[in-house]
Amino acid sequence: MPAVVIVGAQWGDEGKGKATDLLGDRLDYVVRYNGGNNAGHTVVIGSEKYALHLLPTGILTPTLVPVIGNGVVVDLGVLFEEIDLLTARGVDTSRLLVSANAHLITPYHTAIDKVVERFLGEAKLGTTGRGIGPAYADKMSRVGVRVQDLFDENILRQKVDSALKSKNQLLTKVYNRKAIDSEAVVQELLSYAPRLAPLVADTALLLHNALRDGRTVLLEGGQATMLDVDHGTYPFVTSSNPTTGGACAGSGIAPREITRAIGVLKAYTTRVGEGPFPTELHDAWGDRLRENGGEFGTTTGRPRRCGWFDAVIARYAARINGLTDFFLTKLDVLSGIESIPVCVGYRVGATTYDEMPVSQSDFHHAVPVYEELPGWSEDISTVTDFDDLPKNAQSYVKALEDMSGTPISAVGVGPGRTQTLVLRDLV
Numbered sequence: 001m002p003a004v005v006i007v008g009a010q011w012g013d014e015g016k017g018k019a020t021d022l023l024g025d026r027l028d029y030v031v032r033y034n035g036g037n038n039a040g041h042t043v044v045i046g047s048e049k050y051a052l053h054l055l056p057t058g059i060l061t062p063t064l065v066p067v068i069g070n071g072v073v074v075d076l077g078v079l080f081e082e083i084d085l086l087t088a089r090g091v092d093t094s095r096l097l098v099s100a101n102a103h104l105i106t107p108y109h110t111a112i113d114k115v116v117e118r119f120l121g122e123a124k125l126g127t128t129g130r131g132i133g134p135a136y137a138d139k140m141s142r143v144g145v146r147v148q149d150l151f152d153e154n155i156l157r158q159k160v161d162s163a164l165k166s167k168n169q170l171l172t173k174v175y176n177r178k179a180i181d182s183e184a185v186v187q188e189l190l191s192y193a194p195r196l197a198p199l200v201a202d203t204a205l206l207l208h209n210a211l212r213d214g215r216t217v218l219l220e221g222g223q224a225t226m227l228d229v230d231h232g233t234y235p236f237v238t239s240s241n242p243t244t245g246g247a248c249a250g251s252g253i254a255p256r257e258i259t260r261a262i263g264v265l266k267a268y269t270t271r272v273g274e275g276p277f278p279t280e281l282h283d284a285w286g287d288r289l290r291e292n293g294g295e296f297g298t299t300t301g302r303p304r305r306c307g308w309f310d311a312v313i314a315r316y317a318a319r320i321n322g323l324t325d326f327f328l329t330k331l332d333v334l335s336g337i338e339s340i341p342v343c344v345g346y347r348v349g350a351t352t353y354d355e356m357p358v359s360q361s362d363f364h365h366a367v368p369v370y371e372e373l374p375g376w377s378e379d380i381s382t383v384t385d386f387d388d389l390p391k392n393a394q395s396y397v398k399a400l401e402d403m404s405g406t407p408i409s410a411v412g413v414g415p416g417r418t419q420t421l422v423l424r425d426l427v
């Protein structure tokens, strides 16, 4: 009854889709437990590239059941758009299940996300503008609309009417925008109900039974540790808990069922949106990582901020998530760099830190303490065995493993499904 969690160890875009996809053949269920269509998983299979935002990557593996858990916020327009796009490319999406308790992102959530960011100006968070924060805010304020509400028209109308009463005041009086017509929202949501009905399930019960029957369940986190609303760089975070604790709450699987927690870790660091990032590079090195690593957002197309590897963050992610393994991705992007700096601590004024500073203000002012590791010049994208990597590439991986205190069990050397060196079984 293995339940395995895959979680981003940095600020997202570590290549979680590739890690999930690698395990595909050994899994029975793949569950998304947090976030919504702010995520961006890119999976390359042969010459086909799939960019998924909301659907679990498991949708691409015909033998398993993809599940959208209760912790996800679902934009139904996006859900059916992704389903239609995949269907047009010959992917069978009929196994997909959606939790009856998942909350919906409605047109007013997206409108508010965009308007608030504009209103904040310089102080903006750099959200994806997909309505994620406002939908989670409504969930916590107990005025959200859930998947199951679509099947009780009266309840749906009551909930949308009541939510829009205050939101329209906000939109018109504070943000100087047009009010949103409640009935139009209700009709839009109802129009999805017939297509949604066959997908809706008590997914927590289903997963419980699956684990009891010895099935393998993968819990696939959106975003990442440093974007966690509790453990990330608040307020420059998303509005959910991508960390392993969130995997339990967002799926209904109990903590004691989790058998493995895999952190996906890029061989350098990237981040999109605003917020502190100690190892960020504002020079030609940053441009080089961005170009060689194709560091442009899957969801928004925004260029990602790039910097060197940060071992303090890797250690922190290992601790917060209780990681059993790391999956190191994009090692090939570092080929051709003579000497590679790796951040081993921070200096803030006269103080040196080897853990995350407790104060966010200190983290904003953290100056990285670097150690230089010797690089390699060879193209490693065709290597199939860890022992065939150049010695310095092997040492780089081993050094990161030592610094983070957690075994690196797989190493990505290119975007393709087969470009992964497996050092230890992940399930």
Ligand code: IMP
Pocket (backbone or CB within 6 Å): 011, 012, 013, 038, 039, 040, 125, 126, 127, 128, 129, 130, 131, 132, 133, 222, 223, 227, 236, 237, 238, 239, 272, 273, 274
């Ligand atoms: P939101 O999730 O759209 O509210 O955005 C909040 C912050 O999380 C912003 O800095 C986004 O750029 C960031 N973010 C959200 N989803 C992802 C992701 O999948 N990868 C990387 N950053 C993300």
